[in-house]
Amino acid sequence: MNIKNFRLISILEGISYLLLFGVTMPLKYMADFHGPNKIIGMIHGILFITYVAMALVLQRKQNWSYATLFIILMCSVVPFGTFWMERRYLRPA
Numbered sequence: 446m447n448i449k450n451f452r453l454i455s456i457l458e459g460i461s462y463l464l465l466f467g468v469t470m471p472l473k474y475m476a477d478f479h480g481p482n483k484i485i486g487m488i489h490g491i492l493f494i495t496y497v498a499m500a501l502v503l504q505r506k507q508n509w510s511y512a513t514l515f516i517i518l519m520c521s522v523v524p525f526g527t528f529w530m531e532r533r534y535l536r537p538a
Contacts, residue, residue, distance in 0.1 A: 448507070451499045452535045458496045459527035461489035466524070496521050 469482040497518060504514045517534060520526030 446499060446502055446506075448503070448535055451496075451503055452531055454492060454496050454499055455521075455527040455531045455535065458489070458492040458521060459525065459531075461485060461492050462521075462524065462527070465489045493521060496527070 465482070465485050469485045472478040473482040500514060500517050500521075503509070509517070513534065517530055520530035
């Protein structure tokens with residue numbers, strides 16, 4: 446497990462978040478079309494759990510402070526947060 450893999454997961458998690466709440470939730474509640482929400486919801490759930498697990502493991506490997514870990518974890522629940530976090534904390538200088 447390394448930063449490169451975590452960067453990929455963070456971007457995919459951010460995309461799945463936006464698809465879930467920006468596309469499939471409106472389809473579910475406004476158009477009564479549930480199929481995409483179930484699929485994207487499952488993908489988002491798996492990516493979210495993977496993101497959190499990888500952040501916890503990398504916190505020790507990268508010697509992140511608890512404050513940094515907290516910010517990285519909070520970015521997973523804020524729209525566009527994982528994209529900002531990826532640029533701020535994971536991109537090589």
